[in-house]
Each structure stands twice: as C-alpha cells, then as structure tokens.
Amino acid sequence: MxxxxxxxxxxxxxxxxxxxxxxxxxxxxxxxxxxxxxxxxxxxxxxxxxxxxxxxxxxxxxxxxxxxxxxxxPDYSRYVMTFAMFKPEYAIRYASMAVVAAPEDVAKALGLPGGSDVILIGLAVLDGAEAVASADTYLPYVKGFPTIESVTHRADYPKFVDRKLWSILLRCELRIGASRLDSEHARRMACPESEPVIFARRLIRTDEGRAVGYSRYYLREGYGELLAESGYTASKPFGSEA
Amino acid sequence: MxxxxxxxxxxxxxxxxxxxxxxxxxxxxxxxxxxxxxxxxxxxxxxxxxxxxxxxxxxxxxxxxxxxxxxxxPDYSRYVMTFAMFKPEYAIRYASMAVVAAPEDVAKALGLPGGSDVILIGLAVLDGAEAVASADTYLPYVKGFPTIESVTHRADYPKFVDRKLWSILLRCELRIGASRLDSEHARRMACPESEPVIFARRLIRTDEGRAVGYSRYYLREGYGELLAESGYTASKPFGSEA
DNA sequence: GAGTGGTCTAGACCACCTC
DNA sequence: AGGTGGTCTAGACCACTCA
Missing domain, CATH: 1.10.10.10 (Winged helix-like DNA-binding domain superfamily/Winged helix DNA-binding domain)
Known part of the structure; x- marks a missing residue:
C-alpha cells in the first residue's frame, strides 16, 4: 500500500x-x-x-x-587487505637514491641478469620523529624511461605507476613474513637491531609477466598492523551491482 | 566469416x-x-x-x-589474500583443550567480562616432524552450544562454523604483525625462543557484531609466507559474470 | 520431455547531466 | 531539449539436467 x-x-x-x-x-x-x-x-x-x-x-x-x-x-579463508605503505599521517625521509648493481634477490625477482643496473630508492616512514617503517624499492634501469627524477616526485610508487606510464594491467604480489631487523635498516630507522619486524616484499608485474618494480618493506610495531577482512563485508567492495 | x-x-x-x-x-x-x-x-x-x-x-x-x-x-593498494592456517600438507597436534578463565586480551576481543570461562584449543601445525606454526583459539563457553567435543572433530575452526551452527553472515578480521616467539609457544613448537614470527590474531564475529571466536597465530618462517595479490587478477575472484 | 538457467530482441519510460 | 545510463516488459530460442 x-x-x-x-x-x-x-x-x-x-x-x-x-x-x-x-x-x-x-x-x-x-x-x-x-x-x-x-x-x-x-x-x-x-x-x-x-x-x-x-x-x-x-x-x-x-x-x-x-x-x-x-x-x-561462504569462504572465510579469503581476505581483503589494504596496504598502501605510505599512510597520509606519516612523513617520508629519503635515505638513498642511486643506480646500483642489483642484489641477487632483486635480480631474480625482476628477471634481470645478475649485476644489472637498477634504480634503488631507499626511504624511511616517519611517525613524528620516530621511524616506523623502511622500504627499498628497485626499478629496472631503462634509459630514458622511468627516471629517478620522475620517481622522486611520486613518493608513492604505485601512484606513480598509475599515471599511464604503464598500462592499467599491473599485478602486485605481496609476500608477508617476519624477520629480524638487519643492521642497515636498524641504522636507517635509528632503532635496536634484531627487533622483530614484518618483512614484506612486493613485486609489480605487467600483464605479460614482465617485472617492473620490486620493494622490500620492514614494518616495525609502531607502524601498525596489517588488517585483513573476510566474509560478507569483504566481498562487497568487489561485488557488482547488476 | x-x-x-x-x-x-x-x-x-x-x-x-x-x-x-x-x-x-x-x-x-x-x-x-x-x-x-x-x-x-x-x-x-x-x-x-x-x-x-x-x-x-x-x-x-x-x-x-x-x-x-x-x-x-585501478587500486593497487587492495589485496586479496588466502589464509586458511591449516594447509592440507600439514598435520595438526593438539597441545591443550580446556575451559579456562579468559586472558585479558581475549576477554576484551570477545567482549566478555574479565575472567569469563572460555574454551581454549591450543595446537601446533606440523610439517613432517617440525612444528611450523602454533595457534590458540578461544571460544565463548556457552553451555550446550559449541562443545569441546564438536570442535575437536573440526580442526579447522571456520569450517566448523560453516556447518550451520551460525548463520552464513560471519565476518573475520585478521590482524597481522610481527613478534618474538614467547616461551610457551617456543616450547610447544620445540624451537628457539625469541625467534621472529608472524603474529596474527583473528576475530570472528556475527553480523550483529557478537564475537564468536578469537585466535592467536604464531607462524614461523618454515610455515611459509602469506601471499596477497592485487590488481586485475585480484578482482576476478569476486567479480560477477553478469 | 519437462524444467531449469543462459542468451537475446525491440521497444518503453524514467532519472540524471549538460547545454 | 537532447543525450546518457537505469529500469522494465513480454515474449523467443538455446543449452543443460534429470527422470
């Protein structure tokens, strides 16, 4: 009625x-x-x-x-997680920016011959004065393509990627593990060595499988936890309306 | 043609x-x-x-x-992750099964008064002879509802939940951090104390927000990494066909 | 063969946006 | 006013499943 x-x-x-x-x-x-x-x-x-x-x-x-x-x-083993690394409330301090010979794991991840030149961007994420996370990002060094300068203007690497430099079809893989903080990153973040941290590695690939970026992340407790959600709420963001 | x-x-x-x-x-x-x-x-x-x-x-x-x-x-900060804890290739060894007074964090997570009775299921995940993960699951102790016996027959807690004991509308929150292995779980897994591990906590709630389960997970390096994927491939599993 | 979902048509009217 | 997507109709035929 x-x-x-x-x-x-x-x-x-x-x-x-x-x-x-x-x-x-x-x-x-x-x-x-x-x-x-x-x-x-x-x-x-x-x-x-x-x-x-x-x-x-x-x-x-x-x-x-x-x-x-x-x-x-329902499938309660599938989770949706958000990981942007650079939360708006945090600041970024660059630690290094250089063309270097790719370390072994980086060369392997990027599918490059050992010792190839790669762009390295090292930075720390700051919560006020305290460093809560550290990241090393490696990009294949291709003459005239993504230059160091263009990257420095985009602290957030995936946002930089969105700017049509590559096609929309990229896939990110994030591997999450735990580790002890090594001396280099402990120094960068000015915190005790061997502190337990989340050690995550992200590989960005094109649809053809070509790797275009590899990052290592070290997340201290102060960075916060990674939150993943499952169940009905998780399926919503991806659900279609018709 | x-x-x-x-x-x-x-x-x-x-x-x-x-x-x-x-x-x-x-x-x-x-x-x-x-x-x-x-x-x-x-x-x-x-x-x-x-x-x-x-x-x-x-x-x-x-x-x-x-x-x-x-x-x-595209949103490359959204990841889809699978976390089932009990991989088929691993075995499970129960470490404890009892009704206990809820520890503070458990009572808080489950929304129970401090010291309430909860069911505790402690177990280790075995890769062959080696323990690679440990979990403590806490369930609110409700007389005659999910009994310890019914749980023991379902090692995988979410699967147990699926059996219509509760409605389909459950939500899981998984918080992922890093930690040192404490003495209790180091003993349970017979491995060095203070080893860095992934420390994850899962809270299961009904759609009304009532907590029905809380688990703590300790994942050693041998357990493997958590793999999350983003990009076009990630949206597929949730996409509609029409 | 009867019942189910999958695909498709050639229109219609409405709500919203822009000029 | 004209163009866009959003909703809806009353049929049709096909592909698949099961008795």
Missing part, C-alpha cells in the same frame, strides 16, 4: 539476501526458480535475473544451468 | 577489456555509449549492458547515470 520507490529488482534482492543472511536459507539450499520469483513478484524474468545477479556479485549465490540457483557456501 | 560460438555480450566485453588492459583506453577515458555499441555490434542495448556489467564486475569500469561509462582507475 505504501509508495515503494525502490526498484523491483532491488526489493527482490533485498528479501532474498535477508533470507540468506538470517540463516532462513542455508548454504546449499535451492533458491526459488526464476519463473517462480517472476510470478511471485508479478514482474518479468529479466528483472528477477537482475536481482539474482546482484546476489551472485555479492558471492551469496551460485547458479547452475539446468539445475537452479543455490545459496553459496 | 568463421562460426562465432561465443555469446555476443562476451565478445563485446572481450574487445573492450582488451582495449582497456592494453592501455588503448586509459583510466578516466570514456567508453562508447550503450547506443553506439549496440549499433556497432548490431545488437540490442540489453546485450550491450550485459557486456558492460561484466566489466563493471571486474572493476575495470564505472558508470555514471546521465554521463556515461568510464575506465576505472
């Missing part, structure tokens, strides 16, 4: 979503067929499909041709 | 995707209008919309009503 301004597909999706999230429909359960939902809501099959696709985008359902739609089993 | 068995919308999506990923269309660029694409491919607007929604689900485009579709700026 009340004026319902919402779209029909959104109403259908809302009611099904509520039934799933409340547990009224459990993982594996069949969802009413498209025809039945179309009849029940007095709408067309296309509209019902749109509602069901919204739920599919939210990772709540799956469909199998010839069988039907089913409530999906 | 060749028989094209693919669906029309898939072909349109493929060509647009290629244009975006190759850099031919850059972030911020406008995508041809629905009408233009419909004309160009000799198909209906509905089919074109389906193709565009596929790309939207892949996080490659955004649409703004009244304006058009645009190539989206």
């Amino acid at each position: 009340s004026a319902d301004t919402r779209a029909t597909y959104a109403r259908i999706a809302d009611e099904l979503r509520k039934a799933i999230l409340s547990g009224r429909m459990a993982p594996g359960d069949a969802i009413p067929t498209e025809h039945e939902l179309a009849d029940r809501y007095g709408t067309s099959r296309v509209t019902v499909r749109k509602a069901l696709n919204v739920l599919k985008g939210e990772q709540l359902t799956v469909s199998r041709q010839g069988k039907g739609y089913f409530v999906k089993k | 060749s028989a094209d068995t693919r669906a029309t919308y898939a072909r349109i999506a493929d060509e647009l995707r290629k244009a975006i990923l190759s850099g031919r269309m850059a972030p911020g660029d406008a995508i041809p209008t629905e009408h233009e694409l419909a004309d160009r491919y000799g198909t209906s607007r509905v089919t074109v919309r389906k193709a565009l929604n596929v790309l939207k689900g892949e996080q490659l485009t955004v649409s703004r009503q009244g304006k058009g579709y645009f190539v989206k700026k």
Whole structure:
C-alpha cells in the first residue's frame, strides 16, 4: 500500500539476501526458480535475473544451468587487505637514491641478469620523529624511461605507476613474513637491531609477466598492523551491482 | 566469416577489456555509449549492458547515470589474500583443550567480562616432524552450544562454523604483525625462543557484531609466507559474470 | 520431455547531466 | 531539449539436467 520507490529488482534482492543472511536459507539450499520469483513478484524474468545477479556479485549465490540457483557456501579463508605503505599521517625521509648493481634477490625477482643496473630508492616512514617503517624499492634501469627524477616526485610508487606510464594491467604480489631487523635498516630507522619486524616484499608485474618494480618493506610495531577482512563485508567492495 | 560460438555480450566485453588492459583506453577515458555499441555490434542495448556489467564486475569500469561509462582507475593498494592456517600438507597436534578463565586480551576481543570461562584449543601445525606454526583459539563457553567435543572433530575452526551452527553472515578480521616467539609457544613448537614470527590474531564475529571466536597465530618462517595479490587478477575472484 | 538457467530482441519510460 | 545510463516488459530460442 505504501509508495515503494525502490526498484523491483532491488526489493527482490533485498528479501532474498535477508533470507540468506538470517540463516532462513542455508548454504546449499535451492533458491526459488526464476519463473517462480517472476510470478511471485508479478514482474518479468529479466528483472528477477537482475536481482539474482546482484546476489551472485555479492558471492551469496551460485547458479547452475539446468539445475537452479543455490545459496553459496561462504569462504572465510579469503581476505581483503589494504596496504598502501605510505599512510597520509606519516612523513617520508629519503635515505638513498642511486643506480646500483642489483642484489641477487632483486635480480631474480625482476628477471634481470645478475649485476644489472637498477634504480634503488631507499626511504624511511616517519611517525613524528620516530621511524616506523623502511622500504627499498628497485626499478629496472631503462634509459630514458622511468627516471629517478620522475620517481622522486611520486613518493608513492604505485601512484606513480598509475599515471599511464604503464598500462592499467599491473599485478602486485605481496609476500608477508617476519624477520629480524638487519643492521642497515636498524641504522636507517635509528632503532635496536634484531627487533622483530614484518618483512614484506612486493613485486609489480605487467600483464605479460614482465617485472617492473620490486620493494622490500620492514614494518616495525609502531607502524601498525596489517588488517585483513573476510566474509560478507569483504566481498562487497568487489561485488557488482547488476 | 568463421562460426562465432561465443555469446555476443562476451565478445563485446572481450574487445573492450582488451582495449582497456592494453592501455588503448586509459583510466578516466570514456567508453562508447550503450547506443553506439549496440549499433556497432548490431545488437540490442540489453546485450550491450550485459557486456558492460561484466566489466563493471571486474572493476575495470564505472558508470555514471546521465554521463556515461568510464575506465576505472585501478587500486593497487587492495589485496586479496588466502589464509586458511591449516594447509592440507600439514598435520595438526593438539597441545591443550580446556575451559579456562579468559586472558585479558581475549576477554576484551570477545567482549566478555574479565575472567569469563572460555574454551581454549591450543595446537601446533606440523610439517613432517617440525612444528611450523602454533595457534590458540578461544571460544565463548556457552553451555550446550559449541562443545569441546564438536570442535575437536573440526580442526579447522571456520569450517566448523560453516556447518550451520551460525548463520552464513560471519565476518573475520585478521590482524597481522610481527613478534618474538614467547616461551610457551617456543616450547610447544620445540624451537628457539625469541625467534621472529608472524603474529596474527583473528576475530570472528556475527553480523550483529557478537564475537564468536578469537585466535592467536604464531607462524614461523618454515610455515611459509602469506601471499596477497592485487590488481586485475585480484578482482576476478569476486567479480560477477553478469 | 519437462524444467531449469543462459542468451537475446525491440521497444518503453524514467532519472540524471549538460547545454 | 537532447543525450546518457537505469529500469522494465513480454515474449523467443538455446543449452543443460534429470527422470
């Protein structure tokens, strides 16, 4: 009786979503067929499909041709994490900026012959006066391409990358481990050596697999924790609306 | 001239995707209008919309009503990570299983009064003979609900949760830091004390925010690294197909 | 063969943006 | 006012599954 301004597909999706999230429909359960939902809501099959696709985008359902739609089993082992390294509240102090011979692990990660020239950008992340993180970024040294100067104007390396220098299709791999702080980075951050830190390495590659950047990160306790989220909330940011 | 068995919308999506990923269309660029694409491919607007929604689900485009579709700026600071703790190639050895008074951090995380009874499940993860990880899981002790016995039959806690004991709507938060191994867990894993480890804490909550589980994880170097991925590949698992 | 989801059409009207 | 995307219809045919 009340004026319902919402779209029909959104109403259908809302009611099904509520039934799933409340547990009224459990993982594996069949969802009413498209025809039945179309009849029940007095709408067309296309509209019902749109509602069901919204739920599919939210990772709540799956469909199998010839069988039907089913409530999906959630995957609590998949997490969404944000890692930007340079939080806005922190400052950056450059420690080194040079063309150097690539260390062995760097050459291997970047797929370069041992000892190739690479650009090294070393920096510390400061929370006030205290250094809470340290990073070494290595870029393949290609004449005339990403110059040191262009990099220095973009403290945040991935943002620099976004500026169409490379195509949109980049993939980042982040490997997270724990380590003791070595003497070089302890000195850079002026903190006790052998302190336990998060040791993360990020490899940036193009879609063809060519490595275009490699970074080592050392995160002290003061930097904060890496926060990852799973479950329904995690799927939302990637979900489609239609 | 060749028989094209693919669906029309898939072909349109493929060509647009290629244009975006190759850099031919850059972030911020406008995508041809629905009408233009419909004309160009000799198909209906509905089919074109389906193709565009596929790309939207892949996080490659955004649409703004009244304006058009645009190539989206990628977000390389969002990562997708898998963390299941119990890899199939590893074995599990239980170290303790008891009802205990909740330690302070556990009580706080679970939102219980200090000293409340909680179920503690301590275990080590074994790679052959060597312990590579250790976990302490705490569950609120509710009479007759998740009993110790039911938990022991499900080494993997989230899987146990999936069995409809709680609704599908759970959220996991994983906080990742680095720490030194304390004496208790060093003893449990029979390894040197003060070894640097990944120290992760996972909090599981219902959609209403009620905490239903809290775990502390200690991951040694031998456990392996946590791998997180970003970029186009990362958005795929969550993308919608329509 | 009956029922299911997957694809597709040729229109329609609305909401929003820009000029 | 004209163009854009957002919603929706009432059908159609195809591909797949299962009895």
